[in-house]
Amino acid sequence: MSKIMEWVNKRFPLDKVWKEHMAEYYAPKNFNIFYYAGSLLILMIVLQLISGFLLMAHYDPTAHGAFASIQTIMYDVSSGWFIRYMHVDGVSLIFVLLYVHMLRGLLYGSYRNPRELVWIIGYMIYIMMVGEAFFGYVLPFSNLSYWAGVVITSIIRAVPFAGAYIEVLVRGGEGLGTSTLGRFLALHTVLWFDIILLLIFFHIVALHKVGSNNPDGIEIKLNKGLNGHPLDGIPFQPYYSVKDIFGVGVWLMIFAAIIFYDPTMHGVFLEPTMFAPANALRSLPDVTPPWYLAPFYAMLRAFSNKYLGIAVMVLAILLPFFLPWLDQNPVKSSRYRPVYRVMIILLVATFATLAWVGEQPPLPKYHLIEVVGALLYLGFFLLLPVISKFEPTRPVPERVTQ
Ligand code: HEM
Structure with a gap:
């Protein structure tokens, strides 16, 4: 077997790839679920x-x-x-x-x-x-x-x-x-x-x-x-x-x-x-998308003007691309950023609600939920540059915690 590996390694950097990306790739010891x-x-x-x-x-x-x-x-x-x-x-x-x-x-x-x-x-x-x-x-x-x-x-x-x-x-x-x-x-x-x-x-x-x-x-x-x-x-x-x-x-x-x-x-x-x-x-009386796209569909439906709805949906899809630059706080983990943590909880709750409402028939009783959901979702990304600049943070330890 070692002879075969030697033969391969002379012709293909398998040993180098294995070393760099597996055996000697050091990952933090505090990974969780x-x-x-x-x-x-x-x-x-x-x-x-x-x-x-x-x-x-x-x-x-x-x-x-x-x-x-x-x-x-x-x-x-x-x-x-x-x-x-x-x-x-x-x-x-x-x-x-x-x-x-x-x-x-x-x-x-x-x-x-x-x-x-x-x-x-x-x-x-x-x-x-x-x-x-x-x-x-x-x-x-x-x-x-x-x-x-x-x-x-x-x-x-x-x-x-x-x-x-x-x-x-x-x-x-x-x-x-x-x-x-x-x-x-x-x-x-x-x-x-x-x-x-x-x-x-x-x-x-x-x-x-x-x-x-x-x-x-x-x-x-x-x-x-x-x-x-x-x-x-x-x-x-x-x-x-x-x-x-x-x-x-x-x-x-x-x-x-x-x-x-x-x-x-x-x-x-x-x-x-x-x-x-x-x-x-x-x-079909109401074509609703699969659950994983329903939040974006709900945002599309939130505005009666078709073009405004499409613009909001496209913005909602594009904004996460810019997250690395929207977040201005030097602290990364939400463990040490109580305000940011609450914002994420709100974002997840909004996204889940939009997913639920996006699966419902287009009735007037859901309209307010769609509009508020769309504004909260967009608000997370658009307000992040300001909030992250001024939010209070907790001291970050020098070494990882268990
Ligand atoms: C089929 C799609 C994807 C595959 C197969 C994939 C695979 C991986 C793997 C294997 C890792 C390293 C292990 C881990 O940290 O869990 C990783 C890390 C990462 N992925 Fe993905 N990924 C996918 C989609 C995405 C998406 C959609 C995003 C974000 C928009 C993303 C963002 C990240 C980030 C930021 C890390 C580094 C995380 C950290 O170091 O804490 N990935 N990905």
Whole structure:
């Protein structure tokens, strides 16, 4: 075995990569449960690739065949239901992990200097994931897929001058049909997905260049021992690789429980209208997006002027990109910033409320909640530069706490 490794290492820097990114990559010793999300996201992406590949073997990307081929997978293909639910539930679980991962970044100021690029690339992955999920959503060509596709692609029409042209280009015609499925399938499985993989690679490279943050928001590289290694750091291999493997085990049990016992999660992970074929003559009374996009949809709906609604939604999606520069406080972790901590709790509560209201029918009784929610969400980002400058902070310890 060592002879083989020697042969490989002479031709490929496997030993160097292993040393730099595993055996001698020092990570802070105070990681907590939030730090499982990153490795679990990598696991889930790999599982999506495998289940997606198996689905592709039976999927028919035509307007008349797509829905039927999904039914074939569910009822006729051996273990097809398992593969499909793995893929569909995997999407929702990826978004659960993404939100936990981002919340961790907010709580401990992981977006701050020197990790701005880690955050920005990460947020680009999130935006790309939203697109990836949308393309996948349309592929089964169920009635929900069809109308979601119509509603979302019609937003493009709001683009000044070229809107109508781009809409036809994206749809592959005036309406949704086989041409739409062809291009959405190509994007979902090739171009879009490959860009996501590339971004994940860049995300990890950028993180390993600067090193991981931790719940105290202290730079462990500032306190090194005589051997040159951070005093508050431990090698990733074996300490965190073992921890991550444990996390994978627990997570797979949760994943399996969902697939086996409640694969649609009472219609939240897979909506009932996903079980009826596309019908251009039977529009759905209210097309609501999946739960993970509902907060942005609620903000779109909050304003009766269509253009104002779109502007607010676009702003809401773009603002997190600028977080590294909106936060002006020298202290990173919310552990030592009581005001910032309250702001994050308020943001999470607002986001959850917007997600709930975004799933409700567009009735006047919800309008006030949508408007207040949109203002609170935008307020978090727009007021942060001022509040973070003047907020009182608690003393930050010099070494990480346990
Ligand atoms: C599929 C998508 C993603 C994957 C596979 C991924 C993977 C990872 C991994 C493996 C780590 C190191 C382990 C850890 O700290 O948990 C990490 C750290 C980080 N990620 Fe992601 N990530 C993804 C999306 C995102 C998104 C959407 C954001 C933010 C918008 C983000 C921001 C960060 C930050 C700031 C860190 C450093 C955290 C720290 O050191 O405290 N990531 N990511």
